[in-house]
């Protein structure tokens with residue numbers, strides 16, 4: 425069986441994890457934690473980054489930091505992972521879902537303005553498959569209506585929009601280091617990117633259980649105490665040590681994924697015109713990270729036959745995101761702005777092919793052969 429995903433592993437992770445264990449300092453913000461944050465601040469050119477136990481936790485921090493109050497409205501696509509919405513629902517927000525574009529599966533920036541009301545507090549663009557949303561339009565709407573922008577860049581590490589790293593364009597951005605993402609901190613992990621300098625000191629407090637412990641360590645206060653709401657949003661040193669092994673090889677992982685992505689694209693391009701399925705679109709001014717390779721088929725029936733056929737041929741392909749507005753909690757906590765023209769229709773066509781750091785060209789060729797066989801038999 426060719427699995428759908430394999431967590432990235434470059435070789436040095438276990439060495440650094442062992443070093444962390446032997447250092448006798450395994451709580452958060454120790455040697456490797458600081459090293460990882462410094463790496464992100466340099467490489468992203470971001471004023472402050474904070475490692476978190478997950479992207480979900482980073483999104484929850486973001487919702488606290490922009491001071492979401494009950495009945496505030498937050499705009500986002502419905503075609504996303506539950507955490508994008510949940511983080512804001514936890515603070516009492518109402519989610520306003522906006523339709524997506526069919527080319528990138530990202531929020532349709534031209535439909536956002538119609539969703540803005542006097543209660544709107546933030547826009548949360550999700551960079552699907554590591555391909556950037558149309559951030560210039562989103563940022564100008566945000567400044568026109570005085571809204572926060574929180575980029576859910578869970579899938580977007582190493583991708584850029586007009587030269588800027590994803591997650592560094594809005595007021596706040598988040599990454600995921602879950603095992604299914606391009607980089608992992610040992611299974612679970614995340615990052616909060618803080619681009620608005622005014623938010624930095626409160627972010628440190630929220631992350632340290634509502635205390636000013638970070639300031640205490642920097643010698644700025646004599647003793648640390650409870651000053652605000654907060655929670656435990658630090659990952660352990662073991663997670664950071666694992667992540668450090670991957671950050672050292674960040675370029676190598678990215679290049680390897682992009683090579684696999686381009687091989688899929690080249691091999692599938694002639695088949696896609698012959699058999700009428702759709703390949704991903706990457707707008708020209710963007711650099712992506714090969715996070716995902718997906719196809720869009722005719723409809724949900726063909727998509728399900730396709731997945732079953734691949735499974736019969738030892739290839740594990742998957743689909744994802746039942747649109748949130750049609751899920752039980754989405755109905756309770758959200759509403760769709762305007763009409764759902766593309767979200768449901770396009771999500772039902774989508775299937776993801778196996779792609780991971782180290783997938784071989786032979787495996788990709790084999791998967792493409794199985795795909796060709798499917799279409800030959802099911803024209």
Ligand SMILES: *Cc1c(COP(=O)(O)O)cnc(C)c1O
Pocket residue numbers: 477478479480481504505507508550576578579599600601602612613614
């Ligand atoms: C993976 C993912 C998340 C959640 O990340 P965790 O690190 O598992 O909490 C959130 N949003 C999007 C778009 C994701 O793909």
